Amino acid sequence: MMDREMVLLWGLSGDDPFDCIAAELQRRGARHVVVDQRQLHHVSIDAANGDPGSGLLRTPDVEVRLESITAAYLRVYDVRTLLSMNAREKGSGRIEHALRTERLLSSWCGQESALVVNPPTAMSTNNSKPYQAMRIREFFRVPSTLITTDRDAAEEFCARFDAAIYKSTSGVRSIVQRLRPEHRERFADLRWCPTQFQEYVPGIDYRVHVVGSDTFACRIETDADDYRYAGKQGARRTITPCTIPDSVAGRAIALSAALELHLAGVDLRCTPDGEWFCFEVNPSPEFAFYASWTDQPIGDALATMLLSSPNAARELEAIGQQ
Numbered sequence: 188m189m190d191r192e193m194v195l196l197w198g199l200s201g202d203d204p205f206d207c208i209a210a211e212l213q214r215r216g217a218r219h220v221v222v223d224q225r226q227l228h229h230v231s232i233d234a235a236n237g238d239p240g241s242g243l244l245r246t247p248d249v250e251v252r253l254e255s256i257t258a259a260y261l262r263v264y265d266v267r268t269l270l271s272m273n274a275r276e277k278g279s280g281r282i283e284h285a286l287r288t289e290r291l292l293s294s295w296c297g298q299e300s301a302l303v304v305n306p307p308t309a310m311s312t313n314n315s316k317p318y319q320a321m322r323i324r325e326f327f328r329v330p331s332t333l334i335t336t337d338r339d340a341a342e343e344f345c346a347r348f349d350a351a352i353y354k355s356t357s358g359v360r361s362i363v364q365r366l367r368p369e370h371r372e373r374f375a376d377l378r379w380c381p382t383q384f385q386e387y388v389p390g391i392d393y394r395v396h397v398v399g400s401d402t403f404a405c406r407i408e409t410d411a412d413d414y415r416y417a418g419k420q421g422a423r424r425t426i427t428p429c430t431i432p433d434s435v436a437g438r439a440i441a442l443s444a445a446l447e448l449h450l451a452g453v454d455l456r457c458t459p460d461g462e463w464f465c466f467e468v469n470p471s472p473e474f475a476f477y478a479s480w481t482d483q484p485i486g487d488a489l490a491t492m493l494l495s496s497p498n499a500a501r502e503l504e505a506i507g508q509q
Contacts, residue, residue: 327465
């Protein structure tokens, strides 16, 4: 790369996708700076004249001009849950400093001089499953859905289908569960917690990782209602690389672009009749887990994108305009 070029990695060291990209950049000899959320109290940003796109970023290891950062990979967590919250540190200003640094980094992500994978504004669509489902319907079928706090409405909705599932309405990960007779005993609690019910769609699960205009698909077969938790439930699970129809891959790419995501994990299911449903789009996928099963070069593709940032930014814009 040119002397000015630098890739920013903002997230949590020890997190597999984050470490995967850091290792790939290191292997390529690419200049990069790591902002570890556990060390944010040791990180500072001096924005030049209040301009979030220029200034100096200082970490315990290096000092970097913000103007030199051409791309960034974000996989961030709630920093307040990561830093120690004992009484002495609560009064030390450590948490406040970390939150201020994150606000400045978020502001930097909003300027257009660098490729950000993915911008916080784009990732925020995952915070509302109903909104995301509305966007998904432009490209894929979505299961019939009800979000309610009303017991009678839930009973009536679930009675319409041979089987139904329920899950959280927020972006916080929850376990998808098939509705069973014993669960109906808890319907009275709906008034305290809006819950999402969906018709159960039979078929085979597919996870499609979209990296720009590339896709990496894998087929998932399991006995669990939610394959992510099959291991904890003692259920069978196999994940194998596969090919999917070009039309389906194209829709996954177009959906990701519409959500302004350079990287996305698209969860699909193909029914026995060959219909493709989409359940959700993960804007910060744990791609390293799937790569460990499939040997797919997802991290390699993402690193290549980060190192060709101007082309990647134009590519996403072009896809979104199609």
